[in-house]
Amino acid sequence: MAIVGGGFVDQGLLVELSERGVVLIGADGGGDAIGAAGLVPAAIIGDLDSLSDRAGWEQRTRVIHIPEQITTDFQKALYSTQAPVTLALGMTGKRLDHTLAALSAVLQYAPTRKLMLVDEVDVALAVVGPIAFHAGARERVSIHPLLPISFERSSGLLYPMDGLLLEPGGLIGTSNEGTGGLVEIVPEDDTPWLLILGKERLWDLVEQNTPT
Numbered sequence: 001m002a003i004v005g006g007g008f009v010d011q012g013l014l015v016e017l018s019e020r021g022v023v024l025i026g027a028d029g030g031g032d033a034i035g036a037a038g039l040v041p042a043a044i045i046g047d048l049d050s051l052s053d054r055a056g057w058e059q060r061t062r063v064i065h066i067p068e069q070i071t072t073d074f075q076k077a078l079y080s081t082q083a084p085v086t087l088a089l090g091m092t093g094k095r096l097d098h099t100l101a102a103l104s105a106v107l108q109y110a111p112t113r114k115l116m117l118v119d120e121v122d123v124a125l126a127v128v129g130p131i132a133f134h135a136g137a138r139e140r141v142s143i144h145p146l147l148p149i150s151f152e153r154s155s156g157l158l159y160p161m162d163g164l165l166l167e168p169g170g171l172i173g174t175s176n177e178g179t180g181g182l183v184e185i186v187p188e189d190d191t192p193w194l195l196i197l198g199k200e201r202l203w204d205l206v207e208q209n210t211p212t
Contacts, residue, residue: 001083004030004041005074005090006050007098008120011037013089025081028073030090031057045080046073072101078109084211085114087202092119107146110192114209116202124196125205130186131195133208135178142196143173149191156183166193 002022004014006029014037018024026034028046035041035057043062047069048054057063066076074091091102106115110126117124124144135141141157148167154160158177166172187193197205 001025001081001085002087002089003027003074003077003081003091004033005088005098005102006030006033007090007092007094009033009037009090010118010120013118014039017087022087023083025077026051027077027090030073031061031063033090045077047076072098072105074102075105075108078105078113083113085116085206085209087206088115088117089119092117103146106194107192110146111190116205118199118202121199122196123199123202123205124194125209126192127185127195128190128192130184132182132184133204134181135183135197137178137180139178140198141176141178141183142194143176143185144194144196145172145191146193147191149193150188152186152188154183154185156181157185161185 002017003025005027014034018039024034024039024041026041026044028048029050031041031044032052040061043064044051044057045064045066047067048065054063064080092099102117106117106126109115111128115126145166145168148165150165151161153162156179158179
């Protein structure tokens with residue numbers, strides 16, 4: 001499943017997602033972004049203050065109006081849906097407050113579902129616990145702490161993370177690099193954190209995190 005917001009959205013990627021059978025959900029005005037790609041979302045969810053032509057959309061798909069203002073449209077779409085892997089497009093960029101709100105939602109839901117933020121450059125996977133994946137030599141591998149988190153050990157990275165404490169406002173793991181081959185990152189607990197790779201790694205991460 002992919003939840004689409006009103007930030008930057010790669011329309012070509014939306015078409016590819018649809019062709020691969022990924023269910024597209026519009027978070028309020030994200031429904032218009034899906035429509036701009038010539039597609040129809042399976043549903044549009046939100047307070048609907050940004051959606052154009054609500055009546056027209058109601059004739060084409062399911063429109064779920066959730067008027068409460070305690071949560072964002074991204075959060076509304078998250079608590080209204082279930083999927084083993086959820087991509088989020090259009091949740092970053094354009095407005096900084098929306099980007100920060102998206103990161104807050106990722107922190108909230110990371111313990112219970114696999115979430116990936118996708119923008120024009122990167123894919124950011126919310127990780128709970130250890131992870132292992134393959135990375136090329138000198139491939140950028142960024143580790144971003146959503147909360148203070150200590151790492152027990154790592155392998156396959158140019159800059160080892162053994163015994164490091166990463167935290168917002170302190171040491172962070174931007175622009176580490178793979179040494180070529182298997183990368184393993186092991187935190188000391190289940191605090192959520194972000195693994196950020198180039199967008200070209202999207203389908204590798206989807207495949208790795210989809211239950212068989």
